[in-house]
Amino acid sequence: MARPSTIEIPIVRAALKAHPRRISAALTEVLRSRIMKGGLASATRLPASRAFARELGVARNVVTEAYAVLAAEGLVSGRAGVGTVVQAGVAPQSNDAVRQPANRRQGHLPSIPAPSQAPISSDAPILFEPCVPDVSFLDEAAWRSCWRRSLRRGVSGDYQDPAGEAFLRTEIAHHLSQTRGWTVGADDVLVTNGALEALNLLARVLIGQGDWIGMETPGWPAAREALRIGGFEVRSIKADLDGLDIDDLARRQASPRAVIVTPAHQFPLGGRLPADRRRALIAWAERHDAWIIEDDYDSAFRFDVPALPALAAMDANQRIAHVGSFSKTLAPALRIGYVIGPAALRERLRELKLLLNYHTATFGQLAIAQFMADGLYERHLARMRRLYSGRRQAMVSALRGVSALRRLGHDGTIEGIEAGLHLFWRFPSSRGAKEVADRLARSALSLTPIEAYSDGASPWHGFLAGFTSPRMDTELSALQAALTVP
Amino acid sequence: MARPSTIEIPIVRAALKAHPRRISAALTEVLRSRIMKGGLASATRLPASRAFARELGVARNVVTEAYAVLAAEGLVSGRAGVGTVVQAGVAPQSNDAVRQPANRRQGHLPSIPAPSQAPISSDAPILFEPCVPDVSFLDEAAWRSCWRRSLRRGVSGDYQDPAGEAFLRTEIAHHLSQTRGWTVGADDVLVTNGALEALNLLARVLIGQGDWIGMETPGWPAAREALRIGGFEVRSIKADLDGLDIDDLARRQASPRAVIVTPAHQFPLGGRLPADRRRALIAWAERHDAWIIEDDYDSAFRFDVPALPALAAMDANQRIAHVGSFSKTLAPALRIGYVIGPAALRERLRELKLLLNYHTATFGQLAIAQFMADGLYERHLARMRRLYSGRRQAMVSALRGVSALRRLGHDGTIEGIEAGLHLFWRFPSSRGAKEVADRLARSALSLTPIEAYSDGASPWHGFLAGFTSPRMDTELSALQAALTVP
Known part of the structure; x- marks a missing residue:
C-alpha cells in the first residue's frame, strides 16, 4: 500500500483526533483548508479513498463523504480511471515515502478459491453508501x-x-x-x-x-x-x-x-x-x-x-x-x-x-x-426509525426530481422503500444506469451498482442508495449537480 | 441443562453481584452460610460445577474454587461419581424447576466428525486449574x-x-x-x-x-x-x-x-x-x-x-x-x-x-x-511475573513435600517450571498417578490429568497444576489434607 502523496498522514490524523465525533467534517475541513491555502496544487490527485482511509485509520465513508462535500463545493472533481483531482491551488512538495520491495521467497500455497467477483470498488467517492448506520444519534x-x-x-x-x-x-x-x-x-x-x-x-x-x-x-x-x-x-x-x-x-x-x-x-x-x-x-x-x-x-x-x-x-x-x-x-x-x-x-x-x-x-x-x-435500545430504534423515515422521504423526493429529467435519457423508479436503510434506484435497462454512472464519474462521484450483488449476469439495473448518512443532503446536492444537464 | 436443585440461582446471583471482584469468595460465603444455617442438609449433593457455573453466569473456576475452600473447611466432601456433598446441616425445601422435554423433530443433519476425545471434565472440583490467569492483580x-x-x-x-x-x-x-x-x-x-x-x-x-x-x-x-x-x-x-x-x-x-x-x-x-x-x-x-x-x-x-x-x-x-x-x-x-x-x-x-x-x-x-x-501492559507483565514466580516456588515446595510421602506409593517429579503458568507433576507410571487421583476423589477433588492432552495412548503420567489461582494456598492445603495418609 503506497503512502498517498502530498497528504501528510500524521498531521491529518492529529487534526482528526481533535474532532472524534465529526471526523468526516474534520477531514473535509483539513483538505479544504489545504486546497484554499494552496498546499495542494491544481490537478493534484487526492489519494484513493480506500487506501487513504486505511492510512488514517478511519472508515472509508469518512473519506468518501469528505470528497463528496469538496466536490459539491467545486474544490475537487474527478474523471473515471483518474480519481479525485484538485480544482484550484498551488504546487505542493512531494513527500512520497519510499518502501522496500517485498521480494521474499514464497513457499507452496494451496489454491484457495479466489473470490468469484471483484469487490465493489471504485476510487470515486460513493454517494449514499448502503448498509452503514448513522451512529451519530446514539446516546x-x-x-x-x-x-x-x-x-x-x-x-x-x-x-x-x-x-x-x-x-x-x-x-x-x-x-x-x-x-x-x-x-x-x-x-x-x-x-x-x-x-x-x-x-x-x-x-x-x-x-x-x-x-x-x-x-x-x-x-x-x-x-x-x-x-x-x-x-x-x-x-x-x-x-x-x-x-x-x-x-x-x-x-x-x-x-x-x-x-x-x-x-x-x-x-x-x-x-x-x-x-x-x-x-x-x-x-x-x-x-x-x-x-x-x-x-x-x-x-x-x-x-x-x-x-x-x-x-x-x-x-x-x-x-x-x-x-x-x-x-x-x-x-x-x-x-x-x-x-x-x-x-x-x-x-x-x-x-x-x-x-x-x-x-x-x-x-x-x-x-x-x-x-x-x-x-435504551428500544428507544434508540424508535428514534432511528423516525430519523431514517424522514431521510427516506427526502431522498425519494430528490431522486424523483432527478428521474424526471428525461433529457438524461433514463426513467428510474424507486423500489424497496417499505423497510431497511437503503432504496433501490432502478432503471429498466443498463443504458440509463450507465448514463447516470458516466455523468457521476465526470464529477468524481459514484453510486453502488445493483449489478455487484448478482452472481453472473444481472437482470437488474440501477443503484443502491442508503439514506442513513448524516451528510445525505450534501450528497443529494452533489448528485443533482452532477446530473444536471447544462 | 437441569436447574441445580436446592440452590436458588437468582438469590445466589444477587449475592454475587454485590461482590464482583471477589466472586469466588462471595460464592463460598453464600454456600457456607447456607450450610451452617441448615439451609442445605447433610448429604445434599451440590450442583455439578460446570452446570452451576453456567446457571450463575460465572466462570467454572469460581465454583470449583468455592467447593475447594468448603472442602478444606470440612463443610463438604465428595466421592468419585457422586459429586460434592454437604457434610452438615438440615433438610432444605426442594424447589426443582420443571422443564418441558424438548421433544422436537429433527431434520437430516450431516455428520460433523465428533470430537475424538471426551473433554476434560469431572464434577469434582479441579485443583490448580491451568491456563487461567489471575486477573485480580490487573490495575x-x-x-x-x-x-x-x-x-x-x-x-x-x-x-x-x-x-x-x-x-x-x-x-x-x-x-x-x-x-x-x-x-x-x-x-x-x-x-x-x-x-x-x-x-x-x-x-x-x-x-x-x-x-x-x-x-x-x-x-x-x-x-x-x-x-x-x-x-x-x-x-x-x-x-x-x-x-x-x-x-x-x-x-x-x-x-x-x-x-x-x-x-x-x-x-x-x-x-x-x-x-x-x-x-x-x-x-x-x-x-x-x-x-x-x-x-x-x-x-x-x-x-x-x-x-x-x-x-x-x-x-x-x-x-x-x-x-x-x-x-x-x-x-x-x-x-x-x-x-x-x-x-x-x-x-x-x-x-x-x-x-x-x-x-x-x-x-x-x-x-x-x-x-x-x-x-501499563509492560508493568502488568512484570508484576505478574514476580507474582507467579513466587507462587510457583510455593507450589514446588508444597508438592515436593507431598511427593516425599512414600507411603502414597508414588514418586512424583516436577517438570516444566522454567516458564508458563503451570507445572507438570509427573509420575513414572500410571499407577502412582491413579493412586493420587483416587485419594483426591475421596475428598471430592481432582487434578487435570496430563493424559487428556494426548491423542491416543499417553506416554506421560501425572497432572497439570496451574500456579495462578489467588486461592492456591487453600487449594494446596486441600490437596495435602486429601493426600495425607492417616
Whole structure:
C-alpha cells in the first residue's frame, strides 16, 4: 500500500483526533483548508479513498463523504480511471515515502478459491453508501455508561460460555418476544461475531458432503464468497421485488439442503417476503427435508407498514435457523450477532463456536445487554426509525426530481422503500444506469451498482442508495449537480 | 441443562453481584452460610460445577474454587461419581424447576466428525486449574480508564479494517520488537478473536487437498479438534520435556505441509525449545518446503532463565507464522489474539478474516492498545511475573513435600517450571498417578490429568497444576489434607 502523496498522514490524523465525533467534517475541513491555502496544487490527485482511509485509520465513508462535500463545493472533481483531482491551488512538495520491495521467497500455497467477483470498488467517492448506520444519534452518554457498568463487573480470568453471556442472551430473547411475535428463551440464543459468523457456523453444521446451499440473487456477496471459500457449493435462487422466488426454488431437480433468505428486507432489492411466499417456503422445506436460514436483515427498520413476525416464529417443525445482528441497529464495529437455532442444532453450534474462537468477547456483549435492559435500545430504534423515515422521504423526493429529467435519457423508479436503510434506484435497462454512472464519474462521484450483488449476469439495473448518512443532503446536492444537464 | 436443585440461582446471583471482584469468595460465603444455617442438609449433593457455573453466569473456576475452600473447611466432601456433598446441616425445601422435554423433530443433519476425545471434565472440583490467569492483580482503575478513552473516540458506523485497528497493530509490533528481539511492523500484524481463530485462519490458508498438519502430542486439544472438525488431517508429532521432537518430524516419510509448535513453553509439558532443536526445525521446514506455525504460548512468563527470541525472529526465509494472544497475559474473555504472517500470507489471511467475521470487535482492540501505549501492559507483565514466580516456588515446595510421602506409593517429579503458568507433576507410571487421583476423589477433588492432552495412548503420567489461582494456598492445603495418609 503506497503512502498517498502530498497528504501528510500524521498531521491529518492529529487534526482528526481533535474532532472524534465529526471526523468526516474534520477531514473535509483539513483538505479544504489545504486546497484554499494552496498546499495542494491544481490537478493534484487526492489519494484513493480506500487506501487513504486505511492510512488514517478511519472508515472509508469518512473519506468518501469528505470528497463528496469538496466536490459539491467545486474544490475537487474527478474523471473515471483518474480519481479525485484538485480544482484550484498551488504546487505542493512531494513527500512520497519510499518502501522496500517485498521480494521474499514464497513457499507452496494451496489454491484457495479466489473470490468469484471483484469487490465493489471504485476510487470515486460513493454517494449514499448502503448498509452503514448513522451512529451519530446514539446516546453516547448512556452508551458509555452501559460500558462502564459492564467493566465494573471486573475481568474474568476464565474462558466464558461459548453460547455467549447469559445477560445478553436473556435480553435478546426478551427483545424478540416483544418485537417479532416470537417466544424464545435465553438458552435458544448463541452469540456470534456478527451475522457473517452465524452464517458460517450454520453452514458448517447443516451442510454435508454433496449438499448445496441456495442463496438469493441478487444477494449478500460477502456471505456467498464466505461459503464458497469455506468449500460449500452455493447456487443462486432468484429474488424479485417481493423477495425470494419460491417457484425458482421449487423448480430445482435436486433441492438445496438449506436456503438463506432475507424475509424482513430482501437484500439488496428491498422487498418484504409476503405471507403466501412465507407459507410456500416453509412448505417447501417440509417437503424436501431442508433447512431455512433466516437472515433477519434490517427487520428493525420498517416504515408505513405493519411489522412482520420473524419467519422462524411460524416454524412449527423447527427447521428454521434465525440470524440477527446489532451491526445495523447499533454499529458494525461491535461485531455482535446471534443465531437462534432449532433445538437439534444448538449443541452442535455451541461446540463449533468453541472450536473456532471459544466465544465472542465478553465486554461488548455485556454493554449491549445493559443497553437493552435499560430500555435504551428500544428507544434508540424508535428514534432511528423516525430519523431514517424522514431521510427516506427526502431522498425519494430528490431522486424523483432527478428521474424526471428525461433529457438524461433514463426513467428510474424507486423500489424497496417499505423497510431497511437503503432504496433501490432502478432503471429498466443498463443504458440509463450507465448514463447516470458516466455523468457521476465526470464529477468524481459514484453510486453502488445493483449489478455487484448478482452472481453472473444481472437482470437488474440501477443503484443502491442508503439514506442513513448524516451528510445525505450534501450528497443529494452533489448528485443533482452532477446530473444536471447544462 | 437441569436447574441445580436446592440452590436458588437468582438469590445466589444477587449475592454475587454485590461482590464482583471477589466472586469466588462471595460464592463460598453464600454456600457456607447456607450450610451452617441448615439451609442445605447433610448429604445434599451440590450442583455439578460446570452446570452451576453456567446457571450463575460465572466462570467454572469460581465454583470449583468455592467447593475447594468448603472442602478444606470440612463443610463438604465428595466421592468419585457422586459429586460434592454437604457434610452438615438440615433438610432444605426442594424447589426443582420443571422443564418441558424438548421433544422436537429433527431434520437430516450431516455428520460433523465428533470430537475424538471426551473433554476434560469431572464434577469434582479441579485443583490448580491451568491456563487461567489471575486477573485480580490487573490495575482496574487504569484498565477502565483505557476503555473509557477508547469509548470516547466514538462509535464508527462502518465496518473496520479486517486486519484490525492500526493502533493495536502498532503497539503489538512495538511490544514484539522490545521483548522478543524481532522487528515487525504494524502492517505485519492481523488481529484475531484469540489464538484459536488465528490457527483456524492459518490452516485454511496453508493447508491444501492431501496435505496434513503436524501437532505436538501431548498438545492443545482444542486446536487439534478445531482443525479436525475443519476437515484437516492432523497427525501427532512427539514432544518431550524439551519440546517438539524434531527427529520424530524428520522421520516421517511424507512431510506435513505445516507443523504447529509451542517453542516458548511447550503445552502442556512445559519445556522451552532449545537452540539446536530450533535450528533443526527451521532447517527441516526449508528442506521440505513446509510451514511452521509458532504458537507463542506463554512466552511472557519465564523464570530464572534468559528470554528466548521468537522462533519467527530467526526466520530468514519467511516460512514461519507467529501466533500470539492476550488471553494469558490479560484475560481470555477479551478474545484478542494476533497472527504475524510472512508477506506471502498476509493478504490471504486478511481476505479470509473478512469472510469469516469481517474483523475483530473494535473497542477491545483499542482498549488493549491504549493499555500498551501507556506502558501499563509492560508493568502488568512484570508484576505478574514476580507474582507467579513466587507462587510457583510455593507450589514446588508444597508438592515436593507431598511427593516425599512414600507411603502414597508414588514418586512424583516436577517438570516444566522454567516458564508458563503451570507445572507438570509427573509420575513414572500410571499407577502412582491413579493412586493420587483416587485419594483426591475421596475428598471430592481432582487434578487435570496430563493424559487428556494426548491423542491416543499417553506416554506421560501425572497432572497439570496451574500456579495462578489467588486461592492456591487453600487449594494446596486441600490437596495435602486429601493426600495425607492417616
